[in-house]
Amino acid sequence: MRLPVGGWLRTIRAVLVAVLLTLVLGPPLIVISLFEKTGSTAYLLTRLWARLLSRSMGLTFSIQGTEKIAPSVSYIIAPNHQGYVDILALITTLPPRFRWVLKRELLRIPLFGWALGRTGAISLDRSNREQAMKSLVVGASKLTGGWSVLIYPEGTRTPDGNLQHFKKGAFIMAIQTGIPILPVTCNGAYKIMPKKTIVFQPGHITVTVGDPIPSEGLTEADVGRLLDKTRAAVGRHLDTNYDPFRRREQERVGVRGTHTQRKRLDLFYPMMGEQSELGEVEQKLESVREESGEPWT
Numbered sequence: 001m002r003l004p005v006g007g008w009l010r011t012i013r014a015v016l017v018a019v020l021l022t023l024v025l026g027p028p029l030i031v032i033s034l035f036e037k038t039g040s041t042a043y044l045l046t047r048l049w050a051r052l053l054s055r056s057m058g059l060t061f062s063i064q065g066t067e068k069i070a071p072s073v074s075y076i077i078a079p080n081h082q083g084y085v086d087i088l089a090l091i092t093t094l095p096p097r098f099r100w101v102l103k104r105e106l107l108r109i110p111l112f113g114w115a116l117g118r119t120g121a122i123s124l125d126r127s128n129r130e131q132a133m134k135s136l137v138v139g140a141s142k143l144t145g146g147w148s149v150l151i152y153p154e155g156t157r158t159p160d161g162n163l164q165h166f167k168k169g170a171f172i173m174a175i176q177t178g179i180p181i182l183p184v185t186c187n188g189a190y191k192i193m194p195k196k197t198i199v200f201q202p203g204h205i206t207v208t209v210g211d212p213i214p215s216e217g218l219t220e221a222d223v224g225r226l227l228d229k230t231r232a233a234v235g236r237h238l239d240t241n242y243d244p245f246r247r248r249e250q251e252r253v254g255v256r257g258t259h260t261q262r263k264r265l266d267l268f269y270p271m272m273g274e275q276s277e278l279g280e281v282e283q284k285l286e287s288v289r290e291e292s293g294e295p296w297t
Contacts, residue, residue, distance in 0.1 A: 007199040010057070014200070017056040021049050026115040033118035038145065042119045043097050050091040058202025059085060059192070060251050063093040065209030072146040075182035075212065076174045080163055080234050081152040082189035089186055089205040090150065096182075099143070101136065101151040122149065136173045143179065153230065161190040163235045171226045174215035181226065183210035183233035188244030203244030204251055208237040 029045045036042070054061070069075075077098055079090060100116070104123040107113040117123070122139035124132040140149050151173075153166035174181050185208045193200035210233040215226060 007201065010202070011199050014053070014057045018053055021052055022112050022115070025049050026111045029115045030118050039118075039120045039147075040097070042115075046115075046119055047091055050088045054085075054088045054092060057085075057088075057200065058248075059088060060204045060248055061089045061093050061207065062204070062251075063207040063209065066095055068209050068211055069095055069182070070212075074143040074146060074179050075148040076140065076170055076177075076179050076215075077148055077150040077182045077184055078153050078170050078230050078234065079150070079184035079186055079207075080238065081154050081157050082161065082186050083157050083193045083195065084189075085193050085200065086186040086189035086205060089189065089207055090184070093207045094150075094184070094209075096148040097146065098148040098150045099139065101139070101149060120147075133169065133172060136169055137176050140173050140177045140179060143177075148182070149173075149179075153227070153234075157195045158190060159195050161194075161240055163231065163238055166227050166231050168223055168227060171215075171223045171230070172220065174226065175218045175220060175223060178216040180215055181213040181230050183213065183230050184208070185210065185234050185237035187237070187239050187242040188247065191242075192244050201245060202248060204248035205244060206242070206247070210234065210237065 025045050025048065029042050032045075033039065033042045075096060075098075077090075077094065077096070079086070099119070100121040102116070102121055102123060104125050107117045107121070107123050109116075122135060124135055136151075143149060151170045153170050154164040155167045156164075158164055170181070173179075186205060187208070188203055188205040191201075192203040192205070213226065213229055213233065218226060
């Protein structure tokens with residue numbers, strides 16, 4: 001199947017922007033991390049990198065359920081993995097600061113991998129299962145100050161948009177540390193950039209946070225039940241019919257509509273200044289009404 005020229009041009013531009021952002025933000029991230037052991041500034045730079053790259057790619061995001069996240073509580077964040085772009089969505093939208101669990105090979109990429117390693121990411125040697133489990137537990141046990149850890153239970157991107165089988169690593173880690181699971185569902189990433197292609201289309205990704213699932217007091221005999229409960233929670237909000245392209249257009253129309261409404265109000269009430277916020281307009285109208293003592297009809 002031949003891919004559209006526009007798709008290739010977007011992809012080339014995104015790669016160039018990613019390289020440029022890495023060259024600009026990577027070195028200061030590495031230097032700052034040498035002096036700041038918490039990793040907070042490094043994480044903020046990572047989030048800035050993701051936001052700027054997402055904007056250049058024409059990606060938009062929204063998140064639901066953040067009220068379920070307790071401040072200063074550590075979680076093992078367990079999202080579905082639809083594609084590379086859901087990584088950008090999670091970095092950009094999730095309120096908790098988190099460490100990534102990733103394969104060790106990524107840390108060997110010049111500059112990018114070095115910067116990623118300085119953010120406190122937990123690297124795994126997937127060829128050694130026993131050592132990988134030790135790395136998970138040790139990494140999770142060091143979470144303090146509200147830091148969380150994010151691991152994809154599916155282990156890899158979905159080939160068809162559906163939820164795959166979950167691996168046990170995240171749930172063994174949760175039980176051994178007593179850290180609750182935070183189920184998260186991403187919709188839209190698969191259709192924006194399916195597996196086995198590097199070409200993408202601009203679209204909107206929706207992130208939904210589920211109810212935290214406690215793991216304290218559980219034993220290894222409960223791993224299967226915890227896994228099934230988490231998978232059901234993630235799957236509950238998965239919508240295989242979700243259209244990220246239509247949703248993005250709806251978001252764009254909504255923003256344009258809001259700007260148009262504000263411009264009309266500014267033209268109608270010039271004494272209120274250019275590009276007034278709707279709230280300010282309403283307050284000033286109410287003030288004029290009170291001073292005149294006459295009702296508005």
